[in-house]
Amino acid sequence: MASQEIETLAAALARLPGLGPRSARRAVLWLVKRRESALPALLEALATVGEALVECDICGNVDTTDPCGICADPRRDTKSLCVVEDVADLWALDRAKLFTGTYHVLGGKLSALDGVRPEDLNIAQLLARVEEGGVDEVVLAMNATLEGQTTAHYLAERLEDYPVRITQLAHGLPVGGELDYLDEGTLAQALRARRPVG
């Protein structure tokens, strides 16, 4: 029987995305065994994050500075604006180091089921950024889910009257993906997005 303190920690960890009660208890055990080697660094990192992290007023990214490192970087191409659902998507795209423009985080996606309406997302701020001028292209980098695509369609409509090029991420075969293993939705997308050879 675990003590109340351990149960409290496990319950707190179990609330993290991707961790259920079972993996949370395993994480607690792992920490207990390494309380001298791993715990101090983790505590320090958590405290730093808790104190230092702020939301960027311009794009909605989470960083230790406002504006964030991306918005403050003069090498970034502010003509190209990539719209994502969440900060995790921004980080994933930026890790790939292929996009040199700036970002805009919506803070979610439209969802009739969860009652998320356009005014619940950072859409007014996006339109204001485009309205300000200087943006040539808006890349709609929504997830390839029904709600993600609904959000992309909605944004494309709202952006229609602005003098910007609206593009969307291509959906298709994942790198290393074998046809045999792909679900029908991915295959259908890949077929629809087919392009001339060479």
Ligand SMILES: [Zn+2]
């Ligand atoms: Zn920013």
